[in-house]
Amino acid sequence: MNNAFIIGQYIPGESIIHRLDPRTKITIIFFFVIIVFFANSIASYGLLTVFSIGSALATRIKLSYIIKGLTPVWFLIIFTFILHLVVTREGDVLFELLSFPVYSGAVAQGSAISLRFFLLILVTSLLTLTTSPIEITDAIESLLHPLKRIKFPVHELALMMSISLRFIPTLMQETEKISKAQASRGVDFKTGPIKERLQAIVPLLVPLFVSAFKRAEELAMAMEARGYQGGEGRTKLRELKIKPIDIVTFGIFCLIIIGLYLTRT
Amino acid sequence: MRQSFIEFNNVSFRYGEEHPWVLKNVSFVIYPDEWVAIIGHNGSGKSTIAKLINGLLFPQEGEIIVDGLKVSQDTIWEVRKSVGMVFQNPDNQFVGTTVRDDVAFGLENRGVPRPEMIKRIDSSLTAVSMNDYLLHEPHRLSGGQKQRVAIASILAISPKVIILDEATAMLDPTGRLEIMSTITEVQDKHNLALVTITHDLNEITKADRVIVMNDGKVWLEATPREVFTKKEELQLIGLDTPFVSKLADQLTNLGVEINNQPLSHEELLEELWISHSKM
Ligand SMILES: Nc1ncnc2c1ncn2[C@@H]1O[C@H](COP(=O)(O)OP(=O)(O)OP(=O)(O)O)[C@@H](O)[C@H]1O
Ligand SMILES: [Mg+2]
Numbered sequence: 125m126n127n128a129f130i131i132g133q134y135i136p137g138e139s140i141i142h143r144l145d146p147r148t149k150i151t152i153i154f155f156f157v158i159i160v161f162f163a164n165s166i167a168s169y170g171l172l173t174v175f176s177i178g179s180a181l182a183t184r185i186k187l188s189y190i191i192k193g194l195t196p197v198w199f200l201i202i203f204t205f206i207l208h209l210v211v212t213r214e215g216d217v218l219f220e221l222l223s224f225p226v227y228s229g230a231v232a233q234g235s236a237i238s239l240r241f242f243l244l245i246l247v248t249s250l251l252t253l254t255t256s257p258i259e260i261t262d263a264i265e266s267l268l269h270p271l272k273r274i275k276f277p278v279h280e281l282a283l284m285m286s287i288s289l290r291f292i293p294t295l296m297q298e299t300e301k302i303s304k305a306q307a308s309r310g311v312d313f314k315t316g317p318i319k320e321r322l323q324a325i326v327p328l329l330v331p332l333f334v335s336a337f338k339r340a341e342e343l344a345m346a347m348e349a350r351g352y353q354g355g356e357g358r359t360k361l362r363e364l365k366i367k368p369i370d371i372v373t374f375g376i377f378c379l380i381i382i383g384l385y386l387t388r389t
Numbered sequence: 390m391r392q393s394f395i396e397f398n399n400v401s402f403r404y405g406e407e408h409p410w411v412l413k414n415v416s417f418v419i420y421p422d423e424w425v426a427i428i429g430h431n432g433s434g435k436s437t438i439a440k441l442i443n444g445l446l447f448p449q450e451g452e453i454i455v456d457g458l459k460v461s462q463d464t465i466w467e468v469r470k471s472v473g474m475v476f477q478n479p480d481n482q483f484v485g486t487t488v489r490d491d492v493a494f495g496l497e498n499r500g501v502p503r504p505e506m507i508k509r510i511d512s513s514l515t516a517v518s519m520n521d522y523l524l525h526e527p528h529r530l531s532g533g534q535k536q537r538v539a540i541a542s543i544l545a546i547s548p549k550v551i552i553l554d555e556a557t558a559m560l561d562p563t564g565r566l567e568i569m570s571t572i573t574e575v576q577d578k579h580n581l582a583l584v585t586i587t588h589d590l591n592e593i594t595k596a597d598r599v600i601v602m603n604d605g606k607v608w609l610e611a612t613p614r615e616v617f618t619k620k621e622e623l624q625l626i627g628l629d630t631p632f633v634s635k636l637a638d639q640l641t642n643l644g645v646e647i648n649n650q651p652l653s654h655e656e657l658l659e660e661l662w663i664s665h666s667k668m
Contacts, residue, residue: 258486289486293528294527346482349474350495351499359496359503361503361506
């Protein structure tokens with residue numbers, strides 16, 4: 125699991141970041157994504173970098189693990205940087221790279237954009253790394269709650285998300301079972317021309333869909349039998365609570381915003 | 390005359406105009422504190438009966454009364470409050486992302502306050518020995534463990550009738566004994582009606598009464614002991630009698646005197662004792 129791609133992965137833990145209310149994390153990330161675009165000086169970028177790396181360290185997940193887990197993203201970042209070096213023509217020519225003139229403005233812009241990109245990916249992946257999918261679902265339900273007024277189906281959306289979360293592993297297990305069953309009947313998924321391999325997927329998908337629909341029907345029936353009649357009048361077992369630590373974190377984030385405002389040029 | 394709890398009056402049902410009748414003129418009653426086993430071959434309409442009881446399906450003819458209410462669109466939510474049902478497939482009735490959330494689901498639907506919920510989840514999971522799995526996701530549980538969770542979920546809502554549709558089929562023999570004794574304990578304590586659906590004659594021995602279904606009709610309503618006296622007929626409608634019962638028959642054929650149809654190994658032993666001491 126050393127090189128696993130970490131976006132979307134959840135690593136259980138007991139760190140401060142893990143214990144933050146998921147709504148705090150989502151709100152902060154939402155604003156972070158906006159303020160990243162306001163940084164325009166070395167000091168302001170430095171401030172945001174310190175905040176992001178600081179948060180990453182606070183998760184107690186090894187920084188090297190996170191950096192490695194972002195490998196595919198690194199390629200994108202480097203690609204963006206090189207593209208800028210080649211395309212942008214501002215400022216003085218610094219040096220020539222393989223007979224291409226490299227301008228000072230290109231280095232500055234390239235680094236700024238790559239850094240922004242990196243910070244965005246890092247901070248958003250911290251959310252999924254430290255928050256279980258069901259917590260995220262609960263947080264979305266709670267944050268979108270005001271939209272109920274305009275008849276937006278908030279509860280239904282959250283229920284849909286949590287049921288998908290519950291059934292994804294089940295359906296994966298089923299896919300594996302079906303593909304083994306079909307392989308034992310001579311269907312070959314792994315070799316041969318692309319066209320044949322694509323055709324081999326059909327005997328996998330058809331039974332999978334049939335069983336998914338059957339499951340959905342039975343699940344709906346079981347939910348009704350257990351008294352489910354929509355979000356009205358329901359109580360909740362999982363509850364979200366704003367704790368002092370959330371308020372402190374918010375305070376720190378506000379300081380960062382003020383700091384950003386002061387360090388902009 | 391005892392007050393009945395569930396009543397089927399001349400109920401006929403089919404899944405659609407073009408489908409054959411699944412239940413034909415079915416009538417029976419179930420009393421508030423008895424254990425009734427419904428048995429029949431595959432496709433004889435047992436699960437359909439269960440779904441009719443809590444209004445997941447409605448009959449085309451006849452009426453169904455549960456706890457004094459005629460089951461209809463207007464009363465289903467009242468009816469479902471008193472009916473706790475466990476379905477055949479444990480995987481497709483697991484709604485929560487973890488064991489705890491799944492048991493909570495029925496309680497949340499009923500608007501039970503959170504502190505009460507936590508208490509009930511704890512006690513019902515303890516009752517089925519699953520309290521060590523509180524935070525497990527369903528894909529990390531075996532079929533039998535999921536059935537235990539499903540049973541815990543209905544124990545938690547304390548219904549007036551528990552319907553188990555082959556809900557213990559995936560448990561090993563010890564597990565089944567354990568769960569059934571938990572359920573009968575609960576049944577005794579709270580005076581519940583219990584309806585167990587099965588196609589295994591071994592599982593009806595402890596019931597108060599048995600309804601044998603054949604091809605959408607009530608074929609026989611009797612005590613377990615009476616049911617076992619009709620071995621040939623049972624085999625004709627696709628039900629195999631338990632080993633003890635067959636053994637007793639063979640012994641009778643050999644001239645051993647057995648008066649009372651034995652339901653368990655102990656009872657057979659008892660009979661053999663008696664007949665031996667008479668010799
Ligand atoms: N959703 C459905 N649509 C159409 N026909 C159905 C449906 N569900 C069941 N049937 C039919 O109704 C009949 C009775 O089914 P039911 O599920 O009640 O049988 P059962 O006694 O529970 O059998 P088993 O022991 O296999 O569980 C069967 O012939 C079946 O094919
Ligand atoms: Mg059935």
